[in-house]
Amino acid sequence: MHDALLERGFRRVPSGSVDIYEGRLLITSGEVPVTVLVPDLDFVTMPLVHISESWQGPDRRLPHLGPSRLICYYALGSVVLDRYDPGGTIVRCIEQATRVLEDAVEGRSDADFGAEFDAHWSARWMLCDLPAGYSGPATIIYPRLSVASEPTPVLVAGSSWARDRDPPRRADGPEETALVVSIGTPLTLDPERKWPPADYDELVDWLRWADPVLTSRLEEALSSGTGHQATLAIRATNGTFACRITVPPPMRTVEFLVNRRSTLARNLARPVGQVSLERITADSADLGYIYGRNLGSRGGLAGRSVAVVGCGTIGSFLAQQIALCGAGTGGGHLLLVDTDDLRTANLGRHLLGIPFLHRNKAEACARYLNIMMPGAKVEWSAKAAQTLTALRGFDLVVDATGEEALSLALNQAAVDRRPSGPALLFCWLMGNGAAAQCILVDGEAGKACLKCLKPELAGEPVYPVMRPDVEMEFGRVEACADGEFVTFPVSRSVAAAALACDLALDWAAGRPGHRLRTRIFEPDKAFEVADCSPGVTDRCPACSTRR
Template identity: 50%
Template sequence: MGGRKVADASAAARTAVHDALGQRGFTPAASASGTALFSGVLDPNVLGIPTTIAVDDLDFVAYPRIQIEPGFHMPERTLPHLLGVNRSLCYYGKGSVILDRYDPGGTVLQCLEQAEAVLRDAVAGRSDDDFADEFQAYWGGTFAYVDLPIGHIGPARLCRTTLDRGNRTPLVATTGRSWFMARTERARRRSDAGEPLAVVTVDQPLTFAATEAWPPETLPDLNRWLERAAPGVVGVVEEVLRTRPGTSAAVLIRAPNGLYCFRVKVPLQLRRPEFLEIRRMRLPEVMARQLTPTPIERSVGVRADAEYLFGRNLGRMRNLSGKKILLAGCGTIGGFLAQQLAQCGAGAGKGTLALTDTDILSTGNLGRHLLGVPYLGRNKAEACAAFLKEQLPPLAIEGHACDVRELDLRRESYDLIIDATGEEALSLALNERAVRTRPTTPPHLFVWLVANGAAAQCLLTGEAERACLKCLKPALAGPPRFPVLRDGVEVETMANVSCGDADYVPFPVSRSVAAAALACDLAIDWANGDPGDRFRTILLDVRRALPVPNGNPGPDEACPACRAGA
């Protein structure tokens, strides 16, 4: 019955689209793919542009595709928002408009009207300023990763390197210290030394005139465009050819609207010592006299420096770059927390992310751990470090198969210590040492799950005027200072078959991820200089847990750790 309803709804939507487009004079066209394809005329009273509209997605997650017929002679100018050889019209920016799936007929007419408005503005020259906004699409070519120091201007290298997986060999702009190059010795030998690259900057967004031939395919075409769009860049690639060795040269332009690279290669007939060595200074002039103009290769630059990778998603917030962080426990919470910390920049810059754990990854862990089958039998800290370094090579991450108490935990070694072990005895031991050695010990962030994942809690300590971990429950057998479990709720534990294995508390992986996220948020707030509420709680099962207000509790008079450390 459900399948029939879906089929009926789909048929009704197709009929509505057919009828609506029919009112505009569009008729069904043959389609090899089975797509609903219609032919008609956009703006029939003025422009009269023959067009096809393809309605591939009746949910309207993807906008209908509107293309100008290939045989139609367009105005003698480049039109904005008209992309590709198939002359597909970009009438809505991706995700800018939510189309109404419950009004399929009205929706396709809305798209046609918007397409007509975009074309009218384009033909009249009213949207030529949009060339700058869309310049990446018009520049075309391949992509090049840009891993350069922030604001770097001057000499660099354009290299090809092999990523760890697959056969892709992307271009990388670097000064020689790129994390893309940090491969195994064999991979480094495969990577070439690169070609000379000059990095320049321009103050104005790059664009082009609608009447220009576009895109430039040869060096003379490029220089003619540069003379108007970026005069300061004219002659830069020729200077690189004159002064730096090799059979090619490249320029990367830093512009307000993106990063743009172009490359030239010395023609094969000129790759002789006479031109590459003896007459090197005259090489550009010799190339200019060749019967065939020197072609150029264009690439769009994509930032891949650590600052961009780990700061982009945080907006104006500081990331964890430059911080020395120690994470104790790489189990069900700690594994996910290690990944989140890394994605927030822990280990970037001059910072480090150190992981410790004494446990081995077993099959019983796979249902709620970051790692999977390839890491079975390995130490969790070392395996997590290996996994994260493979995924995020720029980061300094190290794994230690040891008890965290064996490490030097002073401020000179770490800026923040995070305990995600979930082992209360170990957490209390760390807390005791931290309280006793104030202020030479860095702040500690403790994170744990309550009962069977009924709630996640975390606490940032380090200040004498605020609660330590033991302050939350001064007496081991006594009640917690801030009760979170409802009356009568008991913790369910499961016994392992092997007597040497500890009992475990069942809860789904979603609770582990929630606890990790809670701690990561507090770590980010700490890095930004305002931790806010140092004691935080998230309810994950309201049937078993009570709401606990976030806040900054002070020390408890009965706390044995604070008394001993006073």
């Protein structure tokens, strides 16, 4: 690296543990003196390229140039630098920084101000729970999103999960009026103007430059607001950005704020006192964004009614995963069912921990998910699943108990109701977590049920998974009155839950694909079984009863 920089005319500056070099970048308009800092030779942190204070650049703001004259030449995480070729890597960085600076100086990358506008605008933040494309009056509320948290500003219009989150404050908590306007273009800045806007006139000039309609919306926000503050929130294609305007003390009178409210914008343009401007960036927090962002075109479980039977080592993680995919939101709901309590024996491979000990597992998981997942409607029941007639009205019932007798009872009920009734998804681990398997049983004719996989209780499975010479390992801690249990690590529970969650998402999208899926974690103990959609087994007692 040292030789590569010397060849480009850089010289090393004596320093401590950080390698520092001074040199020049050659662009069309001339040479630019820079300092290059190399924080580490593993290149986990990119080399830093700072432009010297002595450089007299264009009299305009440049994109990709930070306040300390740091050139942002690669987006964070966009490239992996080669630690095994330090010389080539530092040359690559210098060349990229040169290209970025060249384009900035020549005005070819001014459009990039839109992509980095958040960094230029943001001073404070709030959450934003608004319908897509919404424009109109809104409210900034301040709920406490957790027991110990400070109030969080949330921009809402009408009902909101954030408003429901803190019921005691819904009626009498502090609220501010706001006006929201949606535009179909990104917000950006004028590199020729002073930035950021420091007073009311500069704000109006920038809004007029960005989109002429925004100045009239600012006037509307001021005239329709209450009190001595008004907020205009602009929902652009590159984010939601708000500006809160605080009326100066000399104008905080009934005459200005009430009697002459309609002319407040015009009065603020006069030198009556310093108008305070507060820039705010709003993070999207509507349920569609929270639960749909990472799923893309695949879609999720919002609007569906889903029940998870068994909230133990697999079911607790599965409940969390399907809740993260939107189950219990969008008008649907999520029901968790378990008859057992959480004990210390469960903690090593369960979603929950100490705060939920000796509480019913379904109740505890529902409580946890309702706290963690905004807008989710998670309910619970401690009744035996086979007695819950309400399950018949669900879209999907997932059995994660691993209890064969219960699973077969639920399976028979589903087969008897074909082609109506909910779809059933069974998920279980085999051996000491050597393999995970799941099957979807729905109303489609000719498809296998759970019993089709092993028609005789003591017989061989149709699709053998475990190798015949593998012995099960059981644990028992007599001193703790801990009964016999199957040993396996939590990683297998999470993997089994993920396998079932994927199948649930495929079912929800209307393309279940392979209905029987198997994942092998220990090939020396389990056979590879190809995913498939088996048909009905002739000797299946469940299906023959139906026939």
